[in-house]
Amino acid sequence: MDQELVENLRKVGIPYINDIPWGTHICSFFGSKSDLLGIVVPYFKAGLENNEFCIWVVSEPLDVSEAREALEAAIPDFQSYTEQIELYNHRDWYQVSELDADRIVQAWITKLKAAISNGYEGIRVCGSTVWTDFRSWKKYLDYEAKVENIIGSLQTIALCPFQLEKCGLLELLGLAQIHDFTFISCKDPFSYLNSMVNTDRFELIGKMAASVAHEIRNPMTSVKGFIQLLQGDKDLQKYSSYFMLMIDELERANDIITEYLSIAKPRVRNVENHNLNEILTTMLLLLQADARKEDKDVILVTGDTADILVDPREIRQVILNLVRNGLDSMPSGGVVEIRTSMQNNEIVLEVEDSGHGIPEEIQVHLGKPFVTTKEHGTGLGMYVTYNILKSYQANINIRSSNEGTRFIIRFPSAEGGNSDYICRYKSG
Template identity: 50%
Template sequence: MEAQVLNNFRKTGIAFIDDIPWGTHLCCFYETQDDLFDVVVPYLRAGLESNEYCMWIVSEPVSTFEAMNVLKKAIPDLKNYLPHLEILPHSEWYLKYGNFQGEKVMGEWINKVNHALVKGCEGLRITGCCTNLTNRPWKDFLDYEAMIEREIGKFNMIALCMYQLGKCGIHQILDIVNNHQFSFIKSKYDRKYTNNFFKFDRLNLLGKLAASIAHEIRNPMTSVKGFIQLLQNKDELKAYSDYFSLMIDELDRANGIITEYLSLAKEKENKENKVQKHNLNNILKALLPLLQADAIKEDKYVFLSLNDVEDILIDPKDIRQVVLNFCRNGLEAMEKGGVLEIQTYMEEDTVVLEIKDTGSGIPEEIISKLGMPFVTTKENGTGLGLFVSYRILENYKAKIDVKSSSAGTTFTICFPRPQSDF
């Protein structure tokens, strides 16, 4: 039985991390034992003070006795919270079945969530040093972390996994980061970082990795595509034309995915030098032939309905990227004969861009997550296109509203009118 997830936020106790919702999966890389305590102790204190059931799974060289003493020093009235606190050694939790079995451990966590709710707590807050688990078969351990990442959102549960940097290789660190919603480093030597913390943004990391290998990937892909196109034009191979077209489409799709990841790696360049007053209608008119070409191939239609609008402060390249992403998503969502309408108009002090499709709509449970990375309704999508578009619009302080039904979806984007001349 799944615990009911309350729609509220919890204090982390960690200096630079704001309140987080139930279902958050955090990861911290630390260097020394003091670094470990500096993160875990305030994290658990915040949980106990918020009526949460807290569990700390300790590993050598930290003992349960030492962990309890550290908490007593930090929380003078700890005895009042003891009914809601468990400190267990690594062997009694992760290895209670003789060896590490990820699915059973996940089942135990779920049991603890239900136990916490029965005791009158609002949910479960857990932390544990997982470094020793990295010595187990790596795939089994990654499957366990991926399972937590996948399932934790269903429960009143927050998890903070601790890893000692000196015991993790670079490939392990990358795998671990990729299986957590948020990761950071705590080190007393990292004094150049605010509060001695360094955020490990996995999206920027993925973008930088993509940037480092994109050239090596794209070159052979371009060669393969060129040879396929040559073969496609040979009369003796006409019978295989459909297969060649499919191969080219798949190469184009792979290239599109690389492009989406690359967009994560772009640093904010002196935007003030590129942001100037531009009219949204002019950008849309220039994009119309490209959008119509996309639509015609699928027997679909694109119409512009442009009213007079004031100029806004933007970088045209950013807006072209946003419009293309929203419009192409709309075109993909529609059957043959579908109509995509792009409209502009003024509404009080805002310039409004409206993109409306006649597709089958977006599931209600997805709408609230739009703009989050890796959220997509497409079978082969990454969800990064919308994420980047939302981030661009956020930089321009534009507001986004989404309305969707079985008759189609409308994205309404409101740009603030400049308050003064640029």
Template identity: 45%
Template sequence: MDNLFTYIANIDILLPPSIYIEKILQVLCDKLGYSFSSVIEVDEQGMGWMIASYNLPANYPHDVNQKAPVLSSPSGEAISTGHIVVVNNPSQEPRLAAWYDMINQYNIKTIIWVPLISNGTAFGTYVLYDTRLRNTPQEELNVLKQISVMISIAIYSNNYLDQLNQKTSELEKEITRRKQIEITLREKESFLAGVIESIQDGLCVIDSDFNIIRANTTVERWNFQQRPLAGKKCYQAFKGRTEICDRCPAYDTLTTGTSSYVLVTMKDPGGDIVGWKEIYSFPLVLKKLDKIEGVILYVRDVTEKLKTEQEMARLEKFNLIGAMAAGIGHEIRNPMTTVRGFLQLLREKKECAQYGGYYNLMIEELDRANNIISTFLSLAKDKPKNLQIQSLNAIIESIYPLLLADATVSDLNITLELNNIPDLYLDPEEIRQLILNLVRNGLDAMSPGGTLTIKTYADRGEVILAVRDEGSGISPEILGKLGTPFFTTKDNGTGLGLAICYSIADRHNAELQIETGPGGSTFSARFKLNSE
């Protein structure tokens, strides 16, 4: 018997439980002389099925209930009593009547049912069949009972393994499902990120505590010194503040639950306005909770848009004034000419000689008004063009002596920086007037000793005429009104000089730009090449 356990001990316990049980049955049959063996498990309803066997005939039914209910056989006695049942001459056992054919076919003389017990309850048996009539001593029965424990443990291990495999399978399915969800989420995140990054305007998401959750590349670029932005307070990252900004659209949205809008100015370190941004805020609502969790901010730089609108408004004023000038200019000059003629006539009469000074003053004022009207007429949109291929440098050089004389009177200097530039389609008279107006404005802006620079150069398909003074710059309040007809900061100005410059530039398909600061101002006329 000791050798029996030695052989069993040599069986690899890491084998699958069903194979491990078959190995035990094989040792029992080989070492104790049984012909074949099987293991039957019974459920709570008394249904039995074979879970392992050794050397069992091929036609032996594996469904033990196929012949007769398990509990009505000696197997049921072993299960109900918890004791080993030995039947010699089983062909004479009434409880095995359903199995007589099988018993006689294989000449089975002895059958032993050994109960399988767990937690004090039998859940099945293992069965030993012998073609010899056996006299089973108590020592052998004790051994069979010990082996029952090994088989019971193996069966429960097998059950646990089945449950583990089932749980593992379920876990693998769950992992697969979660991985698929993760892939789907990554794809959606990638798609959403692509959409967000493709937006050229600024897009930013903040939570209800004003912490930045996400910002697209445009916002990161605008606030590159604060990167990364995620996790920072929006008012700290965007404005360098320690508290919520005034007129904060995000605060309005979080408070009211509705979208909000604000137009904010952008300023340089000196406090001057350099642009504008529109900020739209929309509530970020979680559908499940129906609660606002944050705010989506959409930011658009509208500097160029507003500048274009201002330019369009200015041009519209020019068009209106030009139309007025063309329509009523001559009608006003005609009666003025008549009045001037009669004043000259009266001035020559002896009886009016004592009022000569008054007549002269009225004639001078009429001449001044006539000069203003002549200038006003130059704003007319439908003024005929006289464009010819001209050298801009040559036009500047032709009037340079006149400009230099004006500068010398005021103890100022003028320098020329004329670079090699292509010829343009120009109206020489209008370009002279443009240069004269820009230069005289620059001279008026400087103190004695200053230098005004006239520069020409080519840049990216354009020819630039730049007039730079060394004045004190133009304040933002005045800058926005420059070019408006009849707006002037000079005591004796008409407010038409710069307006005429804009009109001339427009007729030459050119753009007039202004750059100003504490060190002076630069007025640049940008002419497009091959523009007629």
């Protein structure tokens, strides 16, 4: 290793990290407040003891007073360093009206120049902020990338801590990519990581879509309006088939956006006892109207059933998704049959179509986003369906052949058989 580089290695202070050179940009993920203090306090203690000017931009879950108290408790002679360290609230440091990466980077450089002119060897900083949506997250990522691009040539060490529960896979991977190295300090990191793998990566896609949906839909609405205006021009009648195709494609794009939004949009559940037969009866005319547009049909055969503890809006969404998928899979003349019954204290809902069936290799992955048999499908409708049913502890079975597909869904009865399920939703 270069002799000059070795001589200029800096003590990090964090037990499991070796000495590092100036210009190192560190990313850490922490679980709890104590995890965060276990990283940052020894990090600054090492900086103070090695003649570095220190700056801590404090953000959740700490405030400035808590951060100062932690430093005072861990560093017996902390009062002798009060001119060597500055603490800021993250809102004061990062934001005026919104994150301005150029301004903040310049502020770091100004602090570095002042520190060196005052006899310090460099600066040691710690800071991160929070993002509320995809736009602010993207701005923060751009800021971190700018820091990474310039920090290598500066007498600066930067630590950026992030709370695991505030991060999904999108943030986790994005932040790790633009730092020199990354570590996790958490008593049980796998509980966070498993949760991310199972759910967050797809929910984040929905959140991203929710943030930009209005920006996409506004121009789409304008384009559709102009196309409809052109449709009314007699001189352009020869292009009518093209206009119809364009409108169909715009509507398909809008449907995809709607599916993404159904993942992202938070909804307060209104869970009460409802009878599945009553929910289906109120939907039947709508389902049949959809089917008969394409010379297909939907029939309903109900048996006696107990009530189920659900939000009826979610159950309607499940039924709508299953029936429409069945209709899409069938040629003209096809029929989707919906049946209800009571079996072993469970309410059974069956939706059966006479379509082309679902291949076995697709069946095992149904309920995951982007798994679909449709040429232009996203699989998000089934993802939402499976998540809703899973939240009600309903069991889903599929029987499929080249003569059709039957979904068999078993709900626990609200009258008994699953008290944990009932209590959980009554208390919510």
